[in-house]
Amino acid sequence: MSWHSDDGSGTTADRTVEVWPDDDRLAEELGDALRDAELAERVAAAGRAALAAHRREAAERDDLALELFLLTLVHDSELAGGPVGVRDRSGSTSRTLVFEGDGVGVEVELQDGQVEGQLVPAQAGRVTVRRPDGDVAVVDTDEVGWFHLDARPHGPVRLVCESTRGTCVTEWLSW
Incomplete structure (x- = not known):
């Protein structure tokens, strides 16, 4: 042709x-x-x-x-049967989340675009806020596991908590 x-x-x-x-x-x-x-x-x-x-x-x-331990949400103050929000001295409402797993956990308080929390048991480590499309923020904890982040993304997020005991991740949760 x-x-x-x-x-x-x-x-x-x-x-x-x-x-x-x-x-x-x-x-x-x-x-x-x-x-x-x-x-x-x-x-x-x-x-x-x-x-x-x-x-x-x-x-x-x-x-x-x-290597990963899945932490399960065992307490969410937003879903608890009490007052609809705990007020701190500033008058802002906060939300408390507690995640637990096989001998480890993390307690988190969400308030005004900030995330504060502590690894349980108290230990130094690193906490990452992760969305399905990637990491949003990473912070090292102090020696007792306390951390503070000025990032509170919307949509599904999870925390990845690393310490000498290993790495654990929380369930996906919409903040």
């Missing part, structure tokens, strides 16, 4: 494209191409690399799952 094409400059060029007369001929030529040793080795190498990357990612995911 041949046709004329115009490249926009006013000149035309004849182009010829070989068309396979039938599917059998096309399959035969594709088979010949795949039997080419160099191409076959490149395809095999790409396959081995993809499999190795998959295995590495699966192993990292398994290691991560073993």
